[in-house]
Amino acid sequence: MVVNAFVPAADYTGAPTWLPSGFGFFDNLSIAWNESGLGLGLANSLLYATVSAGLAVFSAALAGFAVVVMPTRRPTVWFWLIYLGTLLPLQIFLAPLFKAYVGAKVYDTSLGMILIYSAICVPFAFFIVRNFLTTLPPEITEAAQLDGAGWARLFFRIHFPLIKSSLFAAFIFQFTWVWNDLLFGITLTTSPDRRPVMAALAEISAGFSSLGPPVVLAAAIVASLPTVVLFLACQRFFVSSLRAVG
Incomplete structure (x- = not known):
């Protein structure tokens, strides 16, 4: 992938090689940028992934706190009711979601994309x-309540800082999922200034024969960089939270 992305599009022959025949990466990227609006796609995906993952993780933290810490009736039922969202195939949402979005006039809007991504990301987060939260000793809650702490203070001042690493892990997972999504990107958007990066990349791939494989591969490398950078930057929190959950 990397080798062929550096081959100038005009020089690509399709013959197997371990070394590029030139340095055409930025020329290939420029073609992809101009032909498909890749820059707009990157900006849109950054907006959708950041805001949606943030909203989903915060909502998940509130729900987790209510189910585990607060005296909620039938917490197991609530857990499965929320987690059920990860077990349903996303394709079953498309037809009713499309009709609802058109009726609510949020089809092909940034708000509509943020809403669906936030909702889809909540269950796994x-x-x-x-x-x-189940790994935290209940004595923490009891001690805080003895000192007069209410539920809001318990959440924001005590539990929220303690679960920070799990929030980072959930954010990484959901950011990556939103960034890599193609299904909703091509179903709920049509405008180039609203579609996410994977929809823009799909358009480049549709012009595979005319643009050339090096152009498509150069765009794919750039589209994959943000998630790699995010994972490397938050790796410490990611690993520590998964150990605790396991």
């Missing part, structure tokens, strides 16, 4: 945060 809840699973991570809820499991991490």
Whole structure:
């Protein structure tokens, strides 16, 4: 992938090689950038992934706190009710979601994309945060309540800092999922200034024969960089939270 992305599009022959025949990476990227609006796709995906993952993780933290820490009736039922969202195939949402979005006039809007991504990301983020909360000793809650702490203070001042690593792990998972999504990107958007990066990359791939494989591969490398950078930057929190959940 990397070798062929550096081959100038005009020089690509399709013959197997371990070394590029030139340095055409930036020329290939420029073609992809101009032909498909890759820059807009990157900006849109950054917005969708950051805001949606953040909202989903915060909602999951509130739900996990309610199910594990607060005296909620039938917490197991609530857990499965929320977690059920990860077990349903996403394709079953498309038809009713499309009709609802058109009726609510949020089809092909940034708000519509953020709403669906936030909702889809909550169940798995809840699973991570809820499991991490179960590892915290209940004495922490009891001691804080003896000191007069209410539920809001318990959440924001005590539990929220303690579950920070699980929140980072959930955010990485959900950011990556939103960034890599193609299904909702091509179903709920049509405008180049609203579609995410994977939809833009799909358009480049549709012009595979005319643009050339090096152009497509150069765009794919750039599209994959943000998730790699995020994982490397938050790796310490990611590993520590998964150990605790496991």
